[in-house]
Amino acid sequence: MLASRPPDERLTRHVRQLARAWAERRVVEVTYDPATHNPGRPPRRSRVHPYLLEASGDDAGAVLDRLRRVACRRPDIQAAAHSRAVPGSGDVRPADPAVLQEGLGRAWGVIADQEEVEVALRFDPAIAALVTETMWHPTERVTREADGSVVWRARVPGTIEIRRWILEWGAQVEVLAPPELRDEVAATYRKAAARY
Numbered sequence: 001m002l003a004s005r006p007p008d009e010r011l012t013r014h015v016r017q018l019a020r021a022w023a024e025r026r027v028v029e030v031t032y033d034p035a036t037h038n039p040g041r042p043p044r045r046s047r048v049h050p051y052l053l054e055a056s057g058d059d060a061g062a063v064l065d066r067l068r069r070v071a072c073r074r075p076d077i078q079a080a081a082h083s084r085a086v087p088g089s090g091d092v093r094p095a096d097p098a099v100l101q102e103g104l105g106r107a108w109g110v111i112a113d114q115e116e117v118e119v120a121l122r123f124d125p126a127i128a129a130l131v132t133e134t135m136w137h138p139t140e141r142v143t144r145e146a147d148g149s150v151v152w153r154a155r156v157p158g159t160i161e162i163r164r165w166i167l168e169w170g171a172q173v174e175v176l177a178p179p180e181l182r183d184e185v186a187a188t189y190r191k192a193a194a195r196y
Contacts (some may be wrong), residue, residue: 114158
């Protein structure tokens, strides 16, 4: 829980900035360090309107309404390198809550503002029952193969969150599509294997 951790001044500053922007209906420019998701890429800036603030468990987050197109994201505020209120941006109205809910409903976790991709995975027979006992995503489709494995498919916004889930299954899952995700997962396993 956040309360049990030592104070984090940077996180506190970001939460205060977002809370104030929410109360004043102002736009916030947030700069993210992408190193945790895309090493080597430059920082990413996003102008957002805080729609809802929440603090729960080990994380503090905000559901944000992008300005140019309606999309949803609950960013890891702890990954934000900088945030600031945009001058002259008062009284910006948030998106319709039903639209925000629809956007979050199609997210794998909380990121819903990425381009949708079709993900296809083959799970080994040893874990096929475990995989199929849970509905992981509203768009999922599961096909049982003759050898006892299952092919799982879903349309998700981006691959940042689902990649972590795939890696949790270790050698018992194979990424069939998209090719970029297959390459990223393979590269991660090669780097891990090189350490041992």
